[in-house]
Amino acid sequence: MGKEKQFVHSIQDQLIQWRRWFHQHPELGFMEYYTTYTIGKELEALGFTVHIGREALASSARYGVPAPPLLHQQEKKASSLGVDADWMDKMRGGHTGLVATWDTGKEGEHKGFRFDIDALPIHETELEAHLPYSEGFVSSNPGVMHACGHDGHITIGLGLAHYIAAQPSELTGTFTLLFQPAEEGGRGAKAMVDKGWLTDVDSFYTSHLGITPMKVGTVAASVEGFLASTKLNVHFRGESSHAGMKPEDGRNALLAAATASTQLYTIPRHSEGPSRVNVGKLEAGNGRNIISDTGYLELETRGETGNINNFMLQEAKRIIHASAAMYNVEATIEFVGESQGIVCDEDMLSSIPLEEDSYMNQILTSAKVSGSEDASFMINEVQAHGGKATYMLFGTALPFNHHHPSFDFEEDALAVALETYIHILQGGTTT
16 A cells, blocks of 8 residues: 555545534635634644734635624624634634645745635535435534535645645645635635735645546546636615505616516627526515515626626626616626636646555546636636646536535545645646
8 A cells, every 4th residue: 555545544534524524514705714713723733834814815805705794793603612712803804714834944846725615505405315414414504504515625635734744754845725715606716816825836736526427536637617707796776665555656676686687698698608697696575565675686607718708797787787777776786706717737647646556546637617716816826927737626426416405425535635635745746
C-alpha cells in the first residue's frame, strides 16, 4: 500500500465523522459562523496560520449579504453554540469563511486550494431511504441543508490540512487553503480574490463531488461547460387599494411580478452558445381583497460566455421594466451575485500515477458540465497572473439531483478526493 493510501486509510473514519457533523450543522451563505469556527479551530490546532473576518475577504466585494436582522439572529445562535467571542467579533456582519496558510520554509510552488462551505435553503428529506436520516445526521437546522456536497468539500479540505501538518519534512513550497463562504448564488469567491490571496499562486485546484454521475474512483482532471451567470433580486412597488370598492386606485405589483416571471422565459436563446434564465422565487400579495402593493422575484441569467450572459441580462432587465410599466408600478433591480466562464488547464493531473492499490481507478482528461461556479473568479485570477488552474470532479452516484431535498453522495468518494489532493501536494502537476 502506497503512503498516500496509507494516510487516507488511517483517516477514513474521521473523514466520514467530519462529513456527517457538517451535514448535521448546515448554514447559509455569509452566515457560516459555527462552520467557520469549527474549521478554524481544527486548523489552528494543526499549526496553520488562520485568517478570518476582514483578513480573509474584502468586505465591500461580497455579494448578496443577508439583512442585518437575519445576520444578528445567526450570530446569537452561533454564540450560544460556543463560538468564542473574539471570533464572533471578527466575523460579525457576515464576514465568514477563512484562509489558512502553511509555509514549509523550503523553496517550491505556491499551491492554492479552495473548498466551499455554505448550505442551501432546502428542507431535508426525512425518510428511511435517505442515509442522513436513517443514520441520524440529518440537518438540525430546519429549512437549511447541505444539498450540494459542500459538507464533503469541507471534509476533503480538512483531510488535506491534516496531511500537510503530518509531513513537515517532506513537502516544499507554500500552501493556501481557502474555505470559501457563499458559493451558492455566486456571492463569496470574488471577496477572497479581491483580498489578494491568489495573485502569486502558481497552481490552483478546486473541485466538486458529483455534478455529473460517475463511478466512485473516477476523477475528472478538468471540466468544460460552466456558464457565466448573473443573479438578481427584483422589488416591485405599487399602490394598495380595496379590490371591491376602489380597484381603479390600485397599482398591482403582484401582476407585474407575475407577468415578469412568465415573460422572462420568452427571451430568445442565443445562437452562439447555451443560455439560460430562471425565476426561482416569487412573493407577492397581502390578501384576497387587497390590490397588492409589493412583488418580489429572485432570478438568474446564464450564458456560455460573458457576452451571451450579458445579452440574457439586458433582455431580462428590459422585460422587468416593461412588466412594471404595464401595471404602472416601479421596479428596482438588485444585483446579488455573479460568476464567470472557466477554461481549465487540462494537464495539471497528468503525472498522477494510477496504482493497483489506489482509491483512484480512472482519471479523465475532462468532463462536460453545466451550471455555474464562482470559483471562476479564482481560476481566472490565477491564470491572469501566469499560474495554472483547474476544476476537478470526483465520481459518485447521484440518485437525486444537486439541490434536491434527498440529495446525497457516496462517502467513499471522500477518500478518492483526498488521495488525489495528496498526489497534487507531492508535485503531481505539469508546470
